[in-house]
Amino acid sequence: METYYEPQDLPKFEEMAEEASELGKKFFDYYSAVFAEGELTEREKGLIALAVAHTIQCPYCIDAFTQACLEKGSNLSEMTEAIHVAVAIRGGASLVHGVQMRKIAKKLSM
Amino acid sequence: MGTESLLRDTLKSSEENALTIESFRLALSRHGLELTRDQTHTLQINVGLLCNQACHHCHLQAGPSRKEVMDAETLDEVVAFVQRSHFQVIDITGGAPELYPDLGNMIERLSPLAPRIMLRSNLTALIDGRRDFLIDMCRKHRIVIVASFPSLNMNQAEAQRGKGIFEKSIAALKKLNAIGYGRDGSDLEVNLVSNPTGAFLPPSQAQEEKRFRRDLQRKWGIVFNHVYTFANVPLGRFRQWLQHSGNLEKYLHDLASRFNPCAVEGLMCRTLISVSWDGYLYDCDFNLAKRLSMGGREIHISEMDGPPKPGTPIAISDHCYACTAGSGFT
Numbered sequence: 001m002e003t004y005y006e007p008q009d010l011p012k013f014e015e016m017a018e019e020a021s022e023l024g025k026k027f028f029d030y031y032s033a034v035f036a037e038g039e040l041t042e043r044e045k046g047l048i049a050l051a052v053a054h055t056i057q058c059p060y061c062i063d064a065f066t067q068a069c070l071e072k073g074s075n076l077s078e079m080t081e082a083i084h085v086a087v088a089i090r091g092g093a094s095l096v097h098g099v100q101m102r103k104i105a106k107k108l109s110m
Numbered sequence: 111m112g113t114e115s116l117l118r119d120t121l122k123s124s125e126e127n128a129l130t131i132e133s134f135r136l137a138l139s140r141h142g143l144e145l146t147r148d149q150t151h152t153l154q155i156n157v158g159l160l161c162n163q164a165c166h167h168c169h170l171q172a173g174p175s176r177k178e179v180m181d182a183e184t185l186d187e188v189v190a191f192v193q194r195s196h197f198q199v200i201d202i203t204g205g206a207p208e209l210y211p212d213l214g215n216m217i218e219r220l221s222p223l224a225p226r227i228m229l230r231s232n233l234t235a236l237i238d239g240r241r242d243f244l245i246d247m248c249r250k251h252r253i254v255i256v257a258s259f260p261s262l263n264m265n266q267a268e269a270q271r272g273k274g275i276f277e278k279s280i281a282a283l284k285k286l287n288a289i290g291y292g293r294d295g296s297d298l299e300v301n302l303v304s305n306p307t308g309a310f311l312p313p314s315q316a317q318e319e320k321r322f323r324r325d326l327q328r329k330w331g332i333v334f335n336h337v338y339t340f341a342n343v344p345l346g347r348f349r350q351w352l353q354h355s356g357n358l359e360k361y362l363h364d365l366a367s368r369f370n371p372c373a374v375e376g377l378m379c380r381t382l383i384s385v386s387w388d389g390y391l392y393d394c395d396f397n398l399a400k401r402l403s404m405g406g407r408e409i410h411i412s413e414m415d416g417p418p419k420p421g422t423p424i425a426i427s428d429h430c431y432a433c434t435a436g437s438g439f440t
Contacts, residue, residue, distance in 0.1 A: 041317060070306070073313040073321060075263035 005059045013060070043072035050079055051086035131366040134430045141371040145379070145424045150417035151198040152382040153224075154395060155180075155188060157210040159387070162235050165258075165271045167305055169345040169399045172205040179205075180387040185212055185219075187389055187412045192223045195416045201228045201256075201382070203395060208235035214247055221251040228254040230303075233282035234275050249289050252297060256338075257283070259302040262325050266307040283332045292334040301336045309357035311364060311435055312339035341365065343432040345399045365431035373434045379424050385411050393424045402427055 017024020035045050046069045053061035069079050138145060158179035161172035180188075192200065200220050207213055207229060221227055229248060236245060236255075248255060257279075261267045264276040283300070286292065291300040302322060306312050319337040326332040342348050344362060352358040379394040383404065389411045392398040402425045403409065404418065 037317070041321075043313065043317065043321070067310055070308060070310045071313060073261075073318050075261065075266050077263065077265070 007063060010060050010063060041072075043069075043074055046072045047074060047078060047082040051082040054083050055086045055090060131362050131428065131431075134426050134428050134434075137366070137369050137431075138374070138426070141374075143371060143374050145374060145377070145426055145430075147418055147420050147422040147424060148380040149420055150381055150383055152201055152378075153188075153192060153195070153197045153199070153417075154201040154203060154382055154384040155216075156384060156386050156395060156398060157202060157204050157207050157213065157216070159205045160209045161204060161206040161232070162209060162238065163206070163232055163272050163275065165232075165347070166351050167270055167307075167342045167348040169343045169348055169396055170205070171346045171399075176205065178387050179210060180212070180389075182212065184387065184389040184411075185216060187410075188385060189216075189219050189223075191385075191411045191414060192220060195414075197224045197417070199226045199228065200224045201230070203230040206232050206235040208238075208241055208244055214243065217247055217251055217253065221253075226254060227251060228256050230256045230258075231282075232258050232271070232275075233279040237278065237282045237285055245285065245289065249291075249298060255286060255291060255300040257286075257300060257302055258305070259283070259322075260304050260307050262322065262329075270305070270307040280330055280332070283326075283334070284330065287331075287333055292332075294333075299335045301338060302334050303338050303340060305340055305342050309352060309355065309361045311341050311368065315339045315437070341432045341435055343396045343399075343429050345396060345429050362428070362431070365435045366428075368435040369431060370434055370436060373437060377433055379433070383417060396429055396432070397425055397427075400427060400429065 014024075014028065017028060035042060035049070040048075046065060049061070050065040050069050053065050066079070069082075132140075156170075159170055159172040159176035160174070160179055161168075161176065162174060164173035200223075202213070202216065204210065208231065210216070217227065217229075235241070247253070258271070259267070259279055260270050267276045267279070268274070283292075286298075286300050289298070290296045291298040304312065304318060304322070312318070315338060318339050322337045323334070326334065344352055344358070344365070349358070352361050379397075382394060384392045384395050384398050386392065386398050391404045391409045391411060391414065392402065393404050397404070404425060405422070406425060
């Protein structure tokens with residue numbers, strides 16, 4: 001079935017530097033630096049990226065960072081917990097806006 | 111190497127894998143590299159394929175039903191070869207070498223002949239209650255234990271190695287620690303080998319060692335010397351799993367795309383030869399699994415005056431990509 005998301009398109013990511021090479025280089029240099037070990041390990045950064053990938057629901061990112069997490073030594077339990085962190089923040093962000101709803105409702109109500 | 115032979119090699123590789131990866135020989139050639147021997151200082155001895163486990167990643171398809179085991183005559187020939195060769199390291203592997211009935215005899219005879227003897231252990235065979243003398247013998251002869259321990263996570267470890275192995279492995283490591291292995295100031299060395307538990311490549315060795323050291327100490331009070339992270343080689347039972355799970359093509363592409371020409375110089379096959387349970391020689395245990403003979407013909411250990419000379423070509427095939435991906439298999 002034809003789809004906008006083809007797994008074999010993922011390695012073409014770097015082609016995005018072809019028409020704007022200077023910007024592309026800056027982006028990819030930055031991207032590599034972000035995921036290199038710093039105060040956080042590469043493994044910890046991979047888990048954060050996996051959680052964010054689920055928040056933005058990017059199939060390319062989910063594919064890439066699932067493999068990256070496994071290759072950095074993470075396991076399925078850790079990866080699932082990382083996603084729950086994203087889920088909690090997304091759910092919490094909706095729920096906390098209930099404060100607005102309650103404030104407006106109270107103002108409008110007798 | 112001529113264009114014709116490169117083409118033939120690529121075609122052969124394509125037939126073998128039904129895939130489009132560049133042949134390993136071509137990848138070397140493209141980088142102006144040849145894979146030849148350095149000074150050979152290590153003899154790896156594969157005592158046979160009998161094992162108490164049948165791990166999903168085993169390139170040799172070792173297991174409880176395998177009958178291949180080194181006989182007494184071959185053991186004599188191996189010992190004689192070591193006597194005339196002066197190796198720095200003897201690396202005993204299998205199968206589970208603990209199940210080799212002559213292991214004790216082999217260790218007693220080889221210990222005086224090389225400064226460093228390594229025993230590859232799956233840990234569970236070491237503490238199965240039937241070979242308690244082996245641990246004492248290892249301690250007596252200062253045998254370096256190289257233990258399979260793929261993951262700190264039980265589900266991952268058991269998915270690769272079988273149900274119930276995780277707790278037994280932890281118990282074995284505790285037992286080794288109790289007699290001095292891995293302890294600060296001790297000359298008893300235990301190293302852990304972590305192979306990925308699926309169709310993906312291993313983490314950085316340095317980072318994984320740091321994490322294993324912290325978590326094994328914190329959760330179980332276990333100490334060790336080093337962690338080695340190695341990619342799984344797409345041969346034997348692992349290759350079958352890759353095929354059945356639909357991961358073969360992507361895995362081979364991942365290995366080939368991460369070919370690191372700088373890893374070639376430090377490859378273990380440049381300094382090691384491997385002898386099989388039946389006495390034949392290979393450039394490594396993976397070539398043994400594929401019966402890809404050293405020097406392109408079957409050479410028995412009894413024919414050799416000593417180790418092969420530096421500069422001797424090493425037999426290669428596409429599985430060699432597993433040892434040159436990323437930082438390599440050294």
